[in-house]
Amino acid sequence: MDVFLEEAAILTGSRRGRVWLTRRCHPAQGAPMSVEADWRWALRREERYGDVIGFYHTHPFTAGASPSERDVRTMRAWCGAFGKPMLCVIACGTQAQTTLFANDEDEGQVLTITECFAGGLIVAVEEIAEET
Secondary structure (H helix, E strand, O other), X not given: OOOOOEEEEEEEEEEEOOEEEEEEEEEEEEOOOOOOOXXXXXXXXXXXXXXXXXXXXXXXXXXXXXXXXXXXXXXHHHHHHHOOOEEEEEEEOOEEEEEEEOOOOOOOXXXXXXXXXXXXXXXXXXXXXXXX
């Protein structure tokens, strides 16, 4: 029987207009529903380079790629701690979804495009706002 191990990583990179360019860094593994990114590493990285833009983790197939309530609370806390918008990228099977959290009270906005590439590269694109 295969045991599903969840994965987590810190996302470093930059935002260029509507496009977020990021790389998964400092990976970790854990049991389902209990994987944890190395928050100490994330804090040190942000203090030194200011380029932590979010977090990546996997979900079991039954959970889907949307953030759980716990994920939302965690991302809001990181927005508050870093004082900037943050990405939450969740992979489930072959699907990946990026949710942008603008601040520590935001419900999150799903980005329209998420592409994962070799070497841990991820590109996410925000939707163009409609003119009214």
